[in-house]
Amino acid sequence: MEKQSLRKAYGEALVELGKQNSDIVVLEADLGKSTMSCLFKDAFPERYFEMGIAEQNMASVSAGLALAGKIPFYGTFAVFASGRAYDQIRCSIAIPNANVKICGSSCGLSDFGDGKTHQSVEDANIIKTIPHLTVLNPVDAVEVKKMMEVIAKIKGPVYIRINRNDLPVFTSEKTEYQIGKMYPIVEGEDAVIFATGVMVSKAVEAAEELNNEGIAVQVINVSTLKPLKKEEILKYIKGKKAIITAEEAEKIGGLGSDIASLIIGETNLPFEQVAINDSFGTSAHSYEELLTKYNISTIDVIKAVRKALKK
Amino acid sequence: MSADEKTKKLNEIALQLRYDIVEMIGVGNAGHLGGSSSLAETIAVLYFDKMNFNKDKLKDPNRDRLVLSKGHAALIQYAALCEAGCFPREELKKVKTLNGLLQGHPDLSIPGIEAVTGSLGQGLSISVGMALALRLDKSSARVYTIMGDGEQSEGQLWEAAMAAVNFKIDNLTAFIDFNKLQATGPTKDIFYIPDLDKKWDSFGWNVIKADGHNVDKIANAIEEAKYIKGKPSVIILDTVKGKYFSFAEANAAYHNGILTEETKNIALKDLDAVKAGA
Numbered sequence: 001m002e003k004q005s006l007r008k009a010y011g012e013a014l015v016e017l018g019k020q021n022s023d024i025v026v027l028e029a030d031l032g033k034s035t036m037s038c039l040f041k042d043a044f045p046e047r048y049f050e051m052g053i054a055e056q057n058m059a060s061v062s063a064g065l066a067l068a069g070k071i072p073f074y075g076t077f078a079v080f081a082s083g084r085a086y087d088q089i090r091c092s093i094a095i096p097n098a099n100v101k102i103c104g105s106s107c108g109l110s111d112f113g114d115g116k117t118h119q120s121v122e123d124a125n126i127i128k129t130i131p132h133l134t135v136l137n138p139v140d141a142v143e144v145k146k147m148m149e150v151i152a153k154i155k156g157p158v159y160i161r162i163n164r165n166d167l168p169v170f171t172s173e174k175t176e177y178q179i180g181k182m183y184p185i186v187e188g189e190d191a192v193i194f195a196t197g198v199m200v201s202k203a204v205e206a207a208e209e210l211n212n213e214g215i216a217v218q219v220i221n222v223s224t225l226k227p228l229k230k231e232e233i234l235k236y237i238k239g240k241k242a243i244i245t246a247e248e249a250e251k252i253g254g255l256g257s258d259i260a261s262l263i264i265g266e267t268n269l270p271f272e273q274v275a276i277n278d279s280f281g282t283s284a285h286s287y288e289e290l291l292t293k294y295n296i297s298t299i300d301v302i303k304a305v306r307k308a309l310k311k
Numbered sequence: 312m313s314a315d316e317k318t319k320k321l322n323e324i325a326l327q328l329r330y331d332i333v334e335m336i337g338v339g340n341a342g343h344l345g346g347s348s349s350l351a352e353t354i355a356v357l358y359f360d361k362m363n364f365n366k367d368k369l370k371d372p373n374r375d376r377l378v379l380s381k382g383h384a385a386l387i388q389y390a391a392l393c394e395a396g397c398f399p400r401e402e403l404k405k406v407k408t409l410n411g412l413l414q415g416h417p418d419l420s421i422p423g424i425e426a427v428t429g430s431l432g433q434g435l436s437i438s439v440g441m442a443l444a445l446r447l448d449k450s451s452a453r454v455y456t457i458m459g460d461g462e463q464s465e466g467q468l469w470e471a472a473m474a475a476v477n478f479k480i481d482n483l484t485a486f487i488d489f490n491k492l493q494a495t496g497p498t499k500d501i502f503y504i505p506d507l508d509k510k511w512d513s514f515g516w517n518v519i520k521a522d523g524h525n526v527d528k529i530a531n532a533i534e535e536a537k538y539i540k541g542k543p544s545v546i547i548l549d550t551v552k553g554k555y556f557s558f559a560e561a562n563a564a565y566h567n568g569i570l571t572e573e574t575k576n577i578a579l580k581d582l583d584a585v586k587a588g589a
Contacts, residue, residue, distance in 0.1 A: 025443075025444075025447070046447070047447065049443065049478070051474060052470075052473070052474070052477070054470040054473070054474070056436070056466075056467045056470060057436045057439075057467055057470035057471050057474055059436075060433045060436030060437050060440065060467070060471070061436050061437070061439050061440035061443070061471070061474065062440060063426070063436075063437050063440060064426070064436065064437035064438060064439060064440020064441040064442075064443070064444065065440040065441070065443060065444045066440070067419075067425065067426060067437070067440070067441060068372075068376075068440065068441040068444030068445060068448075069372065069444060069448070070444045070447070072440075087430055087433075088433060088436070088467070090430075091427055091428075091429070091430040091433060092426070092427065092433050092436070092437055095418070095419075095427045096418075096419040096426065096427045097419075
């Protein structure tokens with residue numbers, strides 16, 4: 001399956017947005033060559049602000065730019081974009097609903113070599129708790145571009161996660177994209193897997209494997225982590241025999257627990273979560289090694305489906 | 312208006328803002344009397360003399376902005392916005408009440424407030440962002456930021472200080488309300504930060520010192536800062552926390568103290584005495 005870079009898609013989308021709207025400005029904390037915001041720097045140097053290695057200041061400066069009418073996109077590694085600047089996001093940006101777009105790059109375990117200080121398995125979990133924030137976790141490079149176009153047009157703060165590694169492309173430029181909507185990637189009537197980010201590709205692999213055993217699994221791409229819409233979830237659990245969630249994030253406060261809390265009282269279906277169990281990451285030579293170590297690989301999704309269906 | 316008349320007017324306004332602070336705190340409630348009253352003259356000069364501020368044009372892109380980084384002194388800013396006509400006087404007494412307009416710290420829902428502050432150390436960063444935006448728009452508007460001296464221990468404001476110099480921002484004037492007290496005692500005892508002026512100078516800022524209770528000197532410092540090109544200016548205001556309130560002057564207990572019937576009456580008498588002497 002064709003893989004594409006989400007980071008490159010982010011950088012190219014910034015340039016495209018910059019052409020369309022002179023109010024788009026970009027801030028970076030000495031990681032522009034990694035997040036790929038450097039493409040915007042080359043195209044619009046006067047609207048690119050290198051903030052040095054000072055993420056808290058970058059977050060609040062972005063708020064000031066937004067309050068004075070600009071549309072700032074600030075980016076750095078997800079762990080620094082979120083946790084390092086949590087209170088700045090909360091007070092400078094979210095309370096006044098400032099029109100700041102935050103890019104959490106190298107999210108999850110995708111920066112496999114750098115280890116636990118640079119990996120972020122809880123960034124979306126904590127950012128989701130802040131009122132006014134929209135939180136997005138794109139599945140592939142094509143969806144990154146579609147999301148960027150949408151978030152540049154809506155008013156208010158948005159946090160978008162960008163995976164460091166090239167990922168399979170499941171979405172198409174031709175299909176629509178709306179914040180809050182969930183999109184089926186694979187159809188199946190026995191069970192539904194609500195997957196997000198890199199885990200969509202793992203869920204699709206699991207569905208193919210299970211299909212060989214006669215188990216038909218539907219895979220839903222949940223690329224909007226917040227707002228999470230109950231009606232969308234209810235739509236896809238209807239007629240199924242089990243619910244599985246799959247995410248490359250902490251189980252506590254993750255997608256699985258969010259979905260569970262929304263459907264309490266609505267269903268008695270078996271429910272299994274594939275997520276990271278209260279643990280930091282670690283260094284490894286490959287992304288796949290880490291997904292296996294933290295029990296969020298394709299085989300773990302398969303096991304969860306079998307367990308939920310008692311097969 | 313002659314220079315003398317202007318000085319008189321600004322002093323009268325500063326005094327009125329102090330009356331408003333007392334009215335807002337009322338009896339039996341805690342309020343930031345000390346750090347609000349140390350700023351009365353500066354706030355009066357900014358809103359009623361130096362800033363391009365018009366209550367009917369609060370969204371004008373070319374307005375000057377004031378960001379109160381030491382957001383706990385919101386009462387003095389609310390007093391000025393009320394005197395300027397941004398919201399009805401009735402709101403003053405409803406400050407910090409559930410159905411009131413005026414929040415415990417500055418909030419964007421309040422007409423005339425430009426940023427959410429109160430979590431200390433963030434206002435200068437927000438102001439740097441505003442200054443960059445105004446420069447991109449080729450606006451002649453200026454951004455003013457007021458920080459506390461206790462607030463100087465927040466690391467983020469030094470990040471902002473470096474950023475402002477890095478970007479050669481000269482449409483920003485910062486103030487430090489050097490009132491020498493913070494929430495729990497004298498700043499030099501709680502968290503000693505020697506040579507503030509030298510620190511800001513070594514960070515690349517143009518440093519100006521002014522008597523923070525002298526409206527003419529404050530106004531002159533603001534004018535001086537406007538003519539400094541290629542770098543930002545900071546005005547260190549020598550002030551007295553709780554200025555003109557006999558029981559609160561240089562008394563850390565009134566950082567966020569409660570007024571009783573007795574202290575409220577003393578407060579009003581203190582202000583009456585200033586008025587009579589003026």
